[in-house]
Amino acid sequence: xxxxxxxxxxxxxxxxxxxxxxxxxxxxxQGKVDYMQRVLGLSGVWRKEGFVQARTETDYxxxxxxxxxICVRTTxxxxxxxxxxxxxxxxxxxxxxxxxxxxxVNVAFDFETQRSVAISDKWRQAIEEHGIENFQVADxxxxxxxxxx
Amino acid sequence: xxxxxxxxxxxxxxxxxxxxxxxxxxxxxQGKVDYMQRVLGLSGVWRKEGFVQARTETDYxxxxxxxxxICVRTTxxxxxxxxxxxxxxxxxxxxxxxxxxxxxVNVAFDFETQRSVAISDKWRQAIEEHGIENFQVADxxxxxxxxxx
Amino acid sequence: xxxxxxxxxxxxxxxxxxxxxxxxxxxxxQGKVDYMQRVLGLSGVWRKEGFVQARTETDYxxxxxxxxxICVRTTxxxxxxxxxxxxxxxxxxxxxxxxxxxxxVNVAFDFETQRSVAISDKWRQAIEEHGIENFQVADxxxxxxxxxx
Amino acid sequence: xxxxxxxxxxxxxxxxxxxxxxxxxxxxxQGKVDYMQRVLGLSGVWRKEGFVQARTETDYxxxxxxxxxICVRTTxxxxxxxxxxxxxxxxxxxxxxxxxxxxxVNVAFDFETQRSVAISDKWRQAIEEHGIENFQVADxxxxxxxxxx
Numbered sequence: 365x366x367x368x369x370x371x372x373x374x375x376x377x378x379x380x381x382x383x384x385x386x387x388x389x390x391x392x393x394q395g396k397v398d399y400m401q402r403v404l405g406l407s408g409v410w411r412k413e414g415f416v417q418a419r420t421e422t423d424y425x426x427x428x429x430x431x432x433x434i435c436v437r438t439t440x441x442x443x444x445x446x447x448x449x450x451x452x453x454x455x456x457x458x459x460x461x462x463x464x465x466x467x468x469v470n471v472a473f474d475f476e477t478q479r480s481v482a483i484s485d486k487w488r489q490a491i492e493e494h495g496i497e498n499f500q501v502a503d504x505x506x507x508x509x510x511x512x513x
Numbered sequence: 514x515x516x517x518x519x520x521x522x523x524x525x526x527x528x529x530x531x532x533x534x535x536x537x538x539x540x541x542x543q544g545k546v547d548y549m550q551r552v553l554g555l556s557g558v559w560r561k562e563g564f565v566q567a568r569t570e571t572d573y574x575x576x577x578x579x580x581x582x583i584c585v586r587t588t589x590x591x592x593x594x595x596x597x598x599x600x601x602x603x604x605x606x607x608x609x610x611x612x613x614x615x616x617x618v619n620v621a622f623d624f625e626t627q628r629s630v631a632i633s634d635k636w637r638q639a640i641e642e643h644g645i646e647n648f649q650v651a652d653x654x655x656x657x658x659x660x661x662x
Numbered sequence: 663x664x665x666x667x668x669x670x671x672x673x674x675x676x677x678x679x680x681x682x683x684x685x686x687x688x689x690x691x692q693g694k695v696d697y698m699q700r701v702l703g704l705s706g707v708w709r710k711e712g713f714v715q716a717r718t719e720t721d722y723x724x725x726x727x728x729x730x731x732i733c734v735r736t737t738x739x740x741x742x743x744x745x746x747x748x749x750x751x752x753x754x755x756x757x758x759x760x761x762x763x764x765x766x767v768n769v770a771f772d773f774e775t776q777r778s779v780a781i782s783d784k785w786r787q788a789i790e791e792h793g794i795e796n797f798q799v800a801d802x803x804x805x806x807x808x809x810x811x
Numbered sequence: 812x813x814x815x816x817x818x819x820x821x822x823x824x825x826x827x828x829x830x831x832x833x834x835x836x837x838x839x840x841q842g843k844v845d846y847m848q849r850v851l852g853l854s855g856v857w858r859k860e861g862f863v864q865a866r867t868e869t870d871y872x873x874x875x876x877x878x879x880x881i882c883v884r885t886t887x888x889x890x891x892x893x894x895x896x897x898x899x900x901x902x903x904x905x906x907x908x909x910x911x912x913x914x915x916v917n918v919a920f921d922f923e924t925q926r927s928v929a930i931s932d933k934w935r936q937a938i939e940e941h942g943i944e945n946f947q948v949a950d951x952x953x954x955x956x957x958x959x960x
Contacts, residue, residue, distance in 0.1 A: 371818035373837050374844050375682040379558040379675040379728070380624060381856055385566045386538040386673050390820050393535055397821050408878035409528040409828055417534045421570045430677070431855035475529060520669035522688050523695050524831040528824040528877070530707055535822050539671050546672050557729035558679055579826070580706035677856040678922060683864045684840055687833040707826040715832045719868045773827060 365497065368398040369457070370434045382427040389422070392452050392466050395436035399450070403494045404487050413481070415470040418447065422466040433457040440491050441498050446480050447471045448491065451498060514646065517547040518606070519583045531576040538571070541601050541615050544585035548599070552643045553636050562630070564619040567596065571615040582606040589640050590647050595629050596620045597640065600647060663795065666696040667755070668732045680725040687720070690750050690764050693734035697748070701792045702785050711779070713768040716745065720764040731755040738789050739796050744778050745769045746789065749796055812944065815845040816904070817881045829874040836869070839899050839913050842883035846897070850941045851934050860928070862917040865894065869913040880904040887938050888945050893927050894918045895938065898945060 370391045378384035383391075396415075400406040406414065428434060435457045442449035447469055454464040472483045483491075519540045527533035532540075545564075549555040555563065577583060584606045591598035596618055603613040621632045632640075668689050676682035681689075694713075698704040704712065726732060733755045740747035745767055752762040770781045781789075817838045825831035830838075843862075847853040853861065875881060882904045889896035894916055901911040919930045930938075
């Protein structure tokens, strides 16, 4: 499991005084990009191999506010031939409250040929070594305080 | 069914050369806000009554590019006591190609008391008069060209 | 002068109930991209030739609200060898009130060689034919209603 | 001087492969909000007293890329009766390279009465104690690594 502290931006908050639901998807993306860098070594901008998102299912469970200490936890919960499924939670690092939960199917993609491809053995091995797992619902691990807030 | 032309922004396009998947959620939001204004008369910023998003399920079917003529079609496909379900499609208005499809559960919410509330009779009647429907998959209605592009 | 109606997004509005100042820069960008397409024929994503922004000066004169009918007017006010200056205003199309004014220096750039280049004769001619001008401060031309709002 | 590490988002990168210039303004905002919290004690969403931006001048000096370690440094360089001026730089924390520099006039604002107000003595004192200063151009102080990248 990868834990990513989130740096909330002032403009993430909408007229309703909470983080706009679309901007919450940026938080999930931050977790996925962090996983891809730390587990798969995919950094910077993908020139050739990367992932495209095929499907997301998100439950918005509680409002997220500017002054909260927010993190995202990310695991791969299913590993297929060409696709994998991320399971993620946005949570309050101080209280453990789960704010939003999401499942996202991502497909390995070759941006040069513009086609989906099989997940490489190198990536497959890295994911399996990191562990394929689902969340324990009661899990409420903290994360380091985010800076710049 | 409400049809909303989308004004793509240069910054919607990400490093992969297509509209970033998170930004596609802004397009779905634009359709929902348009429906709420045109069918429910909810305009501007909601001070008291409005909706919060409880769940979204989105299928990303094809990449969206800057030069495409993109619209969103929005219907209410289920009307409950406190919640309703939007069914939406982002599509190419020139070819009819469906780019992304989403189902979103929205809950009526009182922002003063910060509680979910029953959907008012006035709104219920407006939604029923407009029609509760699902998409015909083959449906490929065009929409007026978007400006500023 | 190019006039571009703006489609405000719900998430453009921040916790203060008005369009966030950073998001106003997206509106200016929309005007510049519209100018580049309609005057220079630069559409879609720039693969080789385009512009990078070198400097912006922006005055935020009045708050912009969700329910307002907002447009951007864009001119080129100076044409140099490698750079040009855009002069722009964000305004309320119903009242003519100027909300924000900006001057932006853009440099012609070759994204393949990653170097600034001279503005081509073809572009220079198109800009000169369209007219190099500054705004009449009292100018308050309307624009077509924006869709999806 | 306040130093704020920036958490770059995948969607900050545009089709040109660098952080979109509008999104760079989010980075400057992050620095200002951090200053306001750490020096003025202004946290969360401002209900009554806060600031509105009146003017920004920004020089975009070098492209910002996804894999870079980016920070913002923020000072108040002028303190007036109702307004103050922030001076800021976005820089590469590894090399010290200055990516963008900005000067922003902010006006103290009462969001209940919707009027500009004098900067309170409490804030004035905090700002003066922190120090009113301009940057030494050669300054290239590092900052802590940003998380989630």
